[in-house]
Amino acid sequence: MELVNLKDASDTASFSQAIVRGLGKNQGLYFPTAIPKLANMDQLLEKPFVERSIEILHALIGDELGDGVLQEVVEQAFTFPAPVEKVSDDIYTLELFHGPTLAFKDFGGRFMAQCLSRILEGKPVTILTATSGDTGAAVAHAFHGIENINVVILFPDGKISPLQEKLFSTLGDNIHTVAIDGDFDDCQAMVKRAFDDKQARDELHLNSANSINISRLLAQVCYYFEAVSQVPENEREHLVISVPSGNFGNLTAGLIAQAMGMPVKRFIAATNLNDTVPRYLKTGEWDPKKTVATTSNAMDVSQPNNWPRIEGLIERGFVDKDVLKGESIDEQYTQMALRQLAQAGYTSEPHAAIAYRSVSHDLAPGEKGMFLGTAHPAKFRETVENVLGQPISLPKILADVAGEDSLAKKLPADYEALKKHMFDTLKGNA
């Protein structure tokens, strides 16, 4: 596989190089120079999830990981299903929350951890990542206990749900968590600063596990095929997939799946009030506003870091601009959507509800909708219980961490403070 830096065409990388580097020069994102079209789509869609995913990833990545390694990685990463449920006559949901931290980020996080630990062959690395909630948990669990890899997770203090925080801040060992007095964009900016800091980069061997890491994106391509495979054949060409979006990694993966030949009609980029992309798609003007806090906090992002990849897909002709539409849903409509779904017998959570609302009001005659269920409702228990007025039960993994203490270190939104903290705690064992 060959990747090119979207900001500097002379900076190219193999998959193994791109996964280790995370970002390229000038903080540019790596992007595939070619996207293979898959043959025999109907046959491919009939295969079981893991077997099909190995084929998809092999087509993208090629043989560079070595004999049998890709197969091993996928088998160890994708150990849980991605079922499609019908919520009404015309609308399905793809449930991506059956992994160990109950959110879709388990797919990418686990695939990345398995790939990276093999590519590094024991060389020390510090994974530095910012999370608006679910990334932290997925990355922490995926890397917990892997030798020679330290993980530092920044999150906006008080802006993610208490249970979400507990899921990653209670692990300890090689997992170091930092509560930043700021919002998610501040956290993301501090991560970028660290990657610009040669001393930190070299001495701590920094790597990012954000959705900017190409490995996470490629893993996510696989579950779109799994989604389509569960829809009746005659509906696939009429499918409208609505993706609850924050940093837009998930949507990027869906568009790559389409570029590889997966049958689907179009996509909806569904956001909360942080609507930079829906406004951009309407007006052509990129005008990020200050991030606002919402109940769908994993999508409280006003400067989505994967957007250049979507532009890249369009500019290079891999996908057509017209397949993408934006929708922004406010808090009131998010709550209405949650209640509507509950009336239909389906308990959801705010992120998926936004995607549901976006697609249910946008379907043309003959189209079928599918919204991605990006997290388990219990991860957003407070909101869901408030809106629905009834208690929901906690899955075992959440019940287990609920009573434990957070080990997170509190820091101001100041890069020098973070740098000092990292050197104090990691130098020597990094």
Ligand SMILES: *Cc1c(COP(=O)(O)O)cnc(C)c1O
């Ligand atoms: C991360 C996350 C999103 C946003 O995904 P992106 O790939 O960043 O667009 C949506 N919903 C939930 C529950 C998430 O954790």
